[in-house]
Amino acid sequence: xxxxxxxxxxxxxxxxxxxxxRPLSPMTPKFTSRLLAAAGLFAGVFFTTAQVAAADKPVVGxxxxxAESAWRTANTDSIKGEAAKRGITLKFADAQQKQENQxxxxxSFIAQNVDVIAFSPVVETGWExxxxxxxxxxxxxxxxxxxVKVSDPSLFVTFVGSDFVEEGRRAGKWLVEKTKGQAVxxxxxxxxxxxxxxxxxxxxxxAIAGQAGMKIIKSQSGDFTxxxxxxxxxxxxxxxxxxxxxxxxxxxxxxxxGAIQAIEEAGLKPGTDIVIVSIDxxxxxxxxxxxxxxxCTVECNPLIGAQLFDLVADVVAGKTLPKRIAVxxxxxxxxxxAAALPSRQY
Ligand code: GYE
Numbered sequence: 461x462x463x464x465x466x467x468x469x470x471x472x473x474x475x476x477x478x479x480x481x482r483p484l485s486p487m488t489p490k491f492t493s494r495l496l497a498a499a500g501l502f503a504g505v506f507f508t509t510a511q512v513a514a515a516d517k518p519v520v521g522x523x524x525x526x527a528e529s530a531w532r533t534a535n536t537d538s539i540k541g542e543a544a545k546r547g548i549t550l551k552f553a554d555a556q557q558k559q560e561n562q563x564x565x566x567x568s569f570i571a572q573n574v575d576v577i578a579f580s581p582v583v584e585t586g587w588e589x590x591x592x593x594x595x596x597x598x599x600x601x602x603x604x605x606x607x608v609k610v611s612d613p614s615l616f617v618t619f620v621g622s623d624f625v626e627e628g629r630r631a632g633k634w635l636v637e638k639t640k641g642q643a644v645x646x647x648x649x650x651x652x653x654x655x656x657x658x659x660x661x662x663x664x665x666x667a668i669a670g671q672a673g674m675k676i677i678k679s680q681s682g683d684f685t686x687x688x689x690x691x692x693x694x695x696x697x698x699x700x701x702x703x704x705x706x707x708x709x710x711x712x713x714x715x716x717x718g719a720i721q722a723i724e725e726a727g728l729k730p731g732t733d734i735v736i737v738s739i740d741x742x743x744x745x746x747x748x749x750x751x752x753x754x755x756c757t758v759e760c761n762p763l764i765g766a767q768l769f770d771l772v773a774d775v776v777a778g779k780t781l782p783k784r785i786a787v788x789x790x791x792x793x794x795x796x797x798a799a800a801l802p803s804r805q806y
Contacts, residue, residue: 518776519549520769521569523579525606526557528651528684529714530742534806535580535605535762542765548772557651557683559583563590570597576772580605583653591615600775604768606655613783617775620767620785622760624656628663630758630791631709631737638735638755641671643707646678646696648689648719650711656760657681660711660739677701682715689715693722710738713745713757720753731755731794741792743804749797759789762806 520543524536536552543550551574553565559582569577570593577599581587587608594601595615603619610616635643647664650657661679668674678696682689689710696702708723710716716738723730730736730753738745741759748754764787774781792800 517546517548518575518772519551519572520772521551521553521565521572521574521577523553523555523562523565523569523577525555525562525580525582527554528557529686529712529740530744530806531712531714531740531760531762532684534742535764538763538765539604539768540765542769546769548769555582557582559586566590566594570594570599573597574599576600576602576775578602578604578768578772581608581655582606582651584609584655584658585653588612588615602768602771602775604764605762608655618771618781618783618785620764620771620787621655622787622789624659624760625663625666627656627739627758627760627789628660628665629667630663631660631739631756632664632667634756634758634791634793635707635709635735635737636668636671636674638737639674639707642673643668643671643675643735644701644704645674645676645707645709646693646705647676647680648682648692648708648710648715649679650681650684650715652681654684656684656739657711664709676709678705682710682718684712684714686714686718689718690722691718693719694726697722697726697728706734708734708736708738710736713738713740713742713754716754716757717744717748720748741789741804742806743801746792746797746801746804749792749794750801752794754794756791756793758791761787761789 522539525532527533540550540552551569551572555561555565562579562582566577566579567590577594581603584607588610591601591610601616603616605621607619607621649661680692682692696705708719710719716736720730723734728734736754737756739758739760741757745754745757771781
């Protein structure tokens with residue numbers, strides 16, 4: 461086995477003893493090296509069953525955006541839970557909504573020589589340098605949830621996530637019907653520069669474009685958090701045009717839930733005085749719909765752990781994957797909320 465660093469008798473089986481000594485070409489499953497090393501059994505080296513079982517599972521580095529919303533927490537739980545279920549070693553890093561922290565985490569995954577790197581990029585741009593470093597190290601990359609803008613598509617293997625433009629369109633179409641094309645809209649935008657903020661705005665604007673009676677009069681980022689959603693909604697309501705607002709479009713449920721508080725504190729009835737449509741479909745949104753305070757939520761499914769680790773398995777097996785894999789989802793309004801609430805998983 462040329463270039464393979466086999467453990468010496470008596471040496472424990474660990475990741476460094478399982479590495480090849482030659483650089484692997486980009487997108488080649490480095491993982492093969494560990495399987496070959498497990499074959500060191502035949503070279504008279506004895507391992508315990510657990511050691512061999514651990515050796516045939518890839519080590520995955522995952523850089524998460526943060527814990528900004530209920531959606532994100534459900535996404536993290538799904539990924540961690542699925543890794544644990546499959547006995548996969550997951551190196552998990554929380555970037556607290558900062559790209560620089562994500563870049564640091566990605567570099568540390570290179571240093572730790574993981575088999576596959578997956579991450580949910582907080583913003584769309586600025587990833588090329590670190591992605592090139594990862595490619596040079598021969599580690600395949602799977603993007604989850606949010607997409608990146610890169611000029612070289614070979615910098616990642618595949619992307620699994622929702623169609624955010626379509627989600628924005630669904631929210632807009634629902635609103636056109638609900639308001640019969642008459643609306644003075646305030647918009648709570650997601651994290652600036654993030655794929656869901658850009659795409660959900662685009663899809664929504666597209667859906668209301670032909671409606672002369674629908675206008676977005678306020679649009680500002682609430683960073684996908686409840687606290688910021690509340691704060692920004694307060695400033696919207698206090699502004700000179702505040703009184704005319706009769707619709708809120710929030711790019712996620714958490715911002716809508718924060719805004720609901722601001723609306724109530726201003727002495728208005730959320731869901732009645734101000735019609736509210738948001739995106740995600742978290743439990744809190746269903747509860748708010750049942751209470752009549754939120755009118756509609758467009759589903760965005762965060763439970764992608766199983767899909768992600770199926771893809772990891774495909775990548776290490778050297779399978780060719782489509783560049784884009786979609787997550788399926790729907791839309792719920794108040795009339796469906798009570799029936800759907802008990803079966804919501806996030
Ligand atoms: O909608 C929001 C979260 O990227 C789809 O990020 C995700 C979004 C989700 O903070 O709640």
